[in-house]
Amino acid sequence: MTDSNNKWEYAPSLEGTKHIQLKDKYDLFIDGKWVKPSSNKYFDSINPANEEKLAEIAWASESDVDLAVKAARKAYVEVWSVMKPSERAKYIFRIARLMQEHARELAVIETLDGGKPIRESRDIDVPLACNHFFYYAGWADKLQDAFPHRNIQSLGVAGQIIPWNFPLLMAAWKIAPALAAGNTVVLKPAESTSLTALKLAEIIEASGLPAGVVNIITGHGDTGAAIVNHPDIDKIAFTGSTAVGKLIQKAVAGTAKKVSLELGGKSANIVLEDAPIDQAVEGIVNGIFFNQGHVCCAGSRLYVQESIADELVRKLKQRMQSLYVGNPLDKNTDIGAINSKEQLETIEKYVKIGINEGAEMFQVACEIPGKGFYFRPTIFTNVAQSSVISQEEIFGPVLTVQTFRTIDEVIQKANNSPYGLAAGVWSDKGSRIFNLTSKLRAGVIWANTYNKFDPASPFGGYKESGFGREGGLHGLEAYLK
């Protein structure tokens, strides 16, 4: 097993970093200007691949949030809500184009700041983010056509809080539909991954978008709370953990704020005995190891039909041997750095729980860099439905494997979760696939594929995975009355 690992050494193929432009210190982007935080406090953003400091980031306080909301309100009333929709569209198109022009720089910074493999930021995150702006730009002057049965109106000021797993892409998912629908924005990126959002602020500044239409402020949880609690915000859009999503719901209870939440998941990836096994193995690997497993819709619960379980697990382990864990800037890398020390500790905690619960662990015996935060791709077999590791979201490269005999059994097991974000189904038979896809209680279902995303494709969860959709025509709904 380990022999094959040794044979497949690659020569490093590092993406260059000389072309990127990073400042030592980033202030807050409020009302079209770069503003120092009122507290004068900054925090470090580090590269999780080597723990080196990348830049200092402003820590916005309540009064900075208030300043940003005031700017957004003014821009909403005076400029953005009264602008001709076709003009609004052109601004959003222009942002999309400028992002495309900065695509490589954005990709490299994304990888440096968040630890994801350069192949993923270059081929997935950044193009999808650009395309999201491009997609929603065209909606700006067609809103009434999208909802012909009602008189649509924008909401006002949207407060948006995004996670660290897809920093630029999540910023695009939030800002683009909000602007297209005629709202103005106060957006806060996650504290460990602020840089691409700040680069986006520079792009927005260069695009000539009227001041105050988009405000980007950085900080920690207290900054986010100040956004959620601000009385002059009409809409809260949040992507992140279910625990924080529930805190937000509590905070806005009794207010007129409209909320959309895209929260956690523990998505089932189901392989039936008639599935093309090699394809399924690729899909399982992509489902759980894409972006180090820092994916809310990760296929983290694998269900394999008993008759093919031995063969599939054997092939899966074999495939895992060829995964390349290491420097995210290396174009060979499949699995980069874990986003932060805290997240690494969370993953380690769950793996210990899994071992204590009696599950059988398999981990690739690959080398990992001495500095930085890394975790080896891991699967657990002999897992019970009631195990903590098959119930709770781990948000790392850790897969649980369970078996089943009948279709009825797997539908019940898959649905037996408070979450309902996504699911995967692998089978060669169309009617069987649609039986499962219609009975699984989840917002996104991939049949014979996994972890595919598109601006035109609505994304979001059932049950405790949240509500509201992002992407597609349905994604506009979250930003309209």
Place this chain on the structure above:
Amino acid sequence: MNVLKTYKIYIGGQFPRTESGRTYVVKDANGNPIANVCQSSKKDIRNAVQAARKAVGTWSERSAFNRGQILYRMAEMLAGRKTQFIEELTQQGQSIESATNEIEICIDRIVYYAGWCDKYQQILSSVNPVNSSHFNFSMAEPTGVVGIVADQDTSLLGLVSQLMPVIAGGNTVVLIASEVLPLCSISFAEVLETSDLPAGVVNILTGSAEEMLPTLAEHMDVNAIFLSNAVTEMVKSTQLSAVDNLKRVLVMDSDWSHESAQGIRYISSFQEIKTTWHPIEQIGGVTSSY
């Protein structure tokens, strides 16, 4: 001597008395007692939720056509018992004219939503042109078990206007009737029971919303709550109780007698959007040109 009707509650297709054994007296405008009605309890709520959960699969997987047939049957049954409902409304203090008007709107509203059953899907769903070789579509699916507190100011109109869009969309329901005007709610349960509606799809309880709503709003097997013309405090406490399993909460301040108080938005508020991806095989270079 008149034979007086006993108003019981409606759970899982049965008409039990409240497990609490409590009743309260409903009076007419002059303060004379008209009927004893069940003062349902939290335990009745839990029984009703269980019945509603059990019926989710049956009802949501009925064909849209079949749901439409059953809703239309309800309109027929209500029309057939129009006189009884008008009498109950007048007993509770309405003029004959206003009572007749209310029942006629109710019948029309049921017919309206019967017609939606096999149509809303085409309006709410989409085929999504993704930038890769996949067939990708989004469609609406029922949210699940919906708790409804019926409009407290009407005996049947609010109840029907809130209930119909929710079951037209394939959800099952636990409904708390108007506390002061409860008579029509249980007679309406008899309409439901004779309309081929599967047991447990709609469960109706009479009593105090203030007492029962917290149990409904906190219940982990309820997926959504629908309030009508509720006071701010009730809205806030319901939203707080709903957090634990992230129930969807809809509050409508509607004049249910108005035609604008019906529409697809009442259906779509209790639908989830599911997106499905499926690869499209690409072999060879032949295109579909003709």
